[in-house]
Amino acid sequence: MKRFFTISGVFMLLLVSQTTFAQEKRIMKSFTFKSDKSKKNSEDKTTIYEGNVMMKNDNISFENAEKVIYNAEYGTYTIYSPKNFKIIAAKSVHKTGKKEDSHVIIYNMREESVTF
Numbered sequence: 001m002k003r004f005f006t007i008s009g010v011f012m013l014l015l016v017s018q019t020t021f022a023q024e025k026r027i028m029k030s031f032t033f034k035s036d037k038s039k040k041n042s043e044d045k046t047t048i049y050e051g052n053v054m055m056k057n058d059n060i061s062f063e064n065a066e067k068v069i070y071n072a073e074y075g076t077y078t079i080y081s082p083k084n085f086k087i088i089a090a091k092s093v094h095k096t097g098k099k100e101d102s103h104v105i106i107y108n109m110r111e112e113s114v115t116f
Contacts, residue, residue, distance in 0.1 A: 001033055008080065016081045026095040029058055030056070030057060030058060031056075031057045031058075032054070032055065032056040033049075033053075033054070033056075034052075034054045034055075035049035035050065035051060035052065035053040035054070035068070036050065036051030036052050036054070037049070037050045037051050037055075038050070044071075045072045045073045045105070046068070046069055046070060046071050046072070047070045047072070048067065048068075048069050048070075049067065049068045049069075049070070049095050050066070050067045051066075052064050052065075053065040053066075053067065053068045053079075053082075055068070055077070055079075058088065058089060059087070059088055059089050059090055059107075059109075060085070060086065060087055060088060060090070060107055060114065061083070061084075061086045061087040061088065062079060062082035062083065062084060062086070062105075063081040063083055063084050064082070064084075065079050065080060065081060065082040065083070066080045066081045067080040067081075068080070074108070074110075075108060075109045075110035075111075076085075076106055076107065076108050076109070077107040077108075077109065078104060078105075078106050079104070079105045079106070079107065080103060080104055082105060084104070085105060087114055089112070090112055090113060090114050091111065091113060092111070092112075092113040092114075093113070093114045093115075093116075094113065094114070094115040094116070095115075095116045096115060096116065101116075102116075
């Protein structure tokens with residue numbers, strides 16, 4: 001009887017730890033991106049998009065941005081002067097309050113956060 005409870009206890013611990021530490025993987029359903037010109041830098045792992053940049057996904061949308069810099073290492077988009085910027089869904093929104101950065105928005109795709 002004691003062996004039965006020991007085996008049951010170990011099984012329950014394994015089951016609980018598996019569900020507790022399991023990583024949820026979010027799949028983006030739609031992603032639309034357009035720009036007039038792009039330039040990739042392999043050393044910095046960045047891509048610079050310029051001229052009428054438009055992006056729409058499950059979390060944000062904007063159009064006619066002057067420039068967007070995508071950093072693949074950190075999963076961030078730095079967006080300069082976007083028009084019609086909309087937050088559809090975000091886990092966190094931050095405001096820096098700096099006047100000089102008022103035209104810059106940083107979107108972190110991995111953390112699903114937006115910083116103004």
